[in-house]
Amino acid sequence: GDSVTQMEGPVTLSEEAFLTINCTYTATGYPSLFWYVQYPGEGLQLLLKATKADDKGSNKGFEATYRKETTSFHLEKGSVQVSDSAVYFCALSGGAGGTSYGKLTFGQGTILTVHP
Amino acid sequence: DGGITQSPKYLFRKEGQNVTLSCEQNLNHDAMYWYRQDPGQGLRLIYYSQIVNDFQKGDIAEGYSVSREKKESFPLTVTSAQKNPTAFYLCAGRGRGENTEAFFGQGTRLTVV
Numbered sequence: 001g002d003s004v005t006q007m008e009g010p011v012t013l014s015e016e017a018f019l020t021i022n023c024t025y026t027a028t029g030y031p032s033l034f035w036y037v038q039y040p041g042e043g044l045q046l047l048l049k050a051t052k053a054d055d056k057g058s059n060k061g062f063e064a065t066y067r068k069e070t071t072s073f074h075l076e077k078g079s080v081q082v083s084d085s086a087v088y089f090c091a092l093s094g095g096a097g098g099t100s101y102g103k104l105t106f107g108q109g110t111i112l113t114v115h116p
Numbered sequence: 117d118g119g120i121t122q123s124p125k126y127l128f129r130k131e132g133q134n135v136t137l138s139c140e141q142n143l144n145h146d147a148m149y150w151y152r153q154d155p156g157q158g159l160r161l162i163y164y165s166q167i168v169n170d171f172q173k174g175d176i177a178e179g180y181s182v183s184r185e186k187k188e189s190f191p192l193t194v195t196s197a198q199k200n201p202t203a204f205y206l207c208a209g210r211g212r213g214e215n216t217e218a219f220f221g222q223g224t225r226l227t228v229v
Contacts, residue, residue, distance in 0.1 A: 006158075032215040043120070043206055043220030044159075051215040089158060094214025102147050102166045103174070104210070104218055108158035 002027045004090050004107035012113045013080055021075040021110045023064075023090035031092040033057075033066050033073040038087040038109070047075075047088070080114045087111050118142050122207050122221035129194070129201065129228050137192045137224045139207035145219070146212050148190035152176060153204040153223075162205075165190055194226065202228050 007022040025031065032051045036044040048057030053068035062077045073090060090107040121140045129135045141148065147166050151159040151174075161174030165184040179198025184190055194201045204225050210218040 034217075036218075041223075043222050044208075044218075045220065046217045049215065049217065102164060102210075102214070103161065103172075104149060104164070104208070105161065106151070106159040108156065 002031070002092055002103065002105045004092055004105055006088075006090050006107035006110050009109070010111035010113060012115065015082055015114055015116050016079045017114075019075070019077040019080045019084075019112070021088055021090075021112070023073045023075065023107060025071050025073065025090075025092050027071075027092055029094065030068075031094050033064070034091040034093070035062070035064055035073070035075050036089045036091060036106075038089065040086075044089060080112075082114045082116055085112055085114045120207055120209050120219050120221035122205075122224050124224060125222065127224055127226045129226060131228055132196045134193055134195050135201075135226065137194070137205055137207075137226070139190045139192065139221060140188055141190075141209040141219075142188065143209055143211075143219060144187070145209035146187070147210040148184070149208040149210070149218065150174075150180075150182065150190070150192045151206045151208065153206060159206065162192065201226055 003026045005024050034049045035047040037047045038044045048059040050057040050066035056065045064075045087109045089109045093104045123138045149164040150162040160176045163182040165171035181193045206223045207221045208218040
């Protein structure tokens with residue numbers, strides 16, 4: 001079945017450092033890929049998405065490119081801020097066609113802490 | 117306000133009791149989902165529903181049950197058969213299409229006492 005694997009956390013950075021959070025996936029077909037963010041005590045909210053190979057999703061300085069050849073969707077940001085401290089989740093949808101239509105699968109999440 | 121509303125925010129249950137978590141949406145979403153969140157394990161899918169009166173098991177459905185009698189509502193019952201129910205539960209809704217965004221509620225923290 002579909003699966004998503006994220007890099008182990010937690011990740012701790014200083015403000016203005018470069019961020020990469022790795023995400024790889026296993027799926028048949030052509031899934032849509034997402035990054036969600038969760039702030040303490042809250043539900044998840046969409047950060048960005050990409051729906052086909054080579055698409056780049058971007059939002060609030062974050063970027064991720066859908067790489068079908070490496071089955072990856074790594075999240076990057078050039079200069080993190082303290083306010084970016086949160087848990088980040090990679091997710092996929094629609095990988096297995098009709099048998100898993102609508103199923104939305106998440107990775108285990110990566111905790112990011114940014115220090116001033 | 118529009119969105120996904122979960123209630124209650126905190127819930128305590130005695131061992132051996134069933135308990136129902138509420139999830140309501142006014143976004144006219146066709147699909148609704150229940151996830152369980154445990155530290156270090158991310159979000160694991162319990163059940164999901166694409167249409168009224170139909171739902172599918174997710175990856176960890178044992179010990180849980182759901183119903184989808186109305187488009188707006190997707191309650192989750194945690195039964196006494198669920199051996200380790202203490203967790204944070206998240207409900208989500210999504211429109212049609214595999215590339216659509218999911219909207220999440222604020223979650224319910226269930227504790228067995």
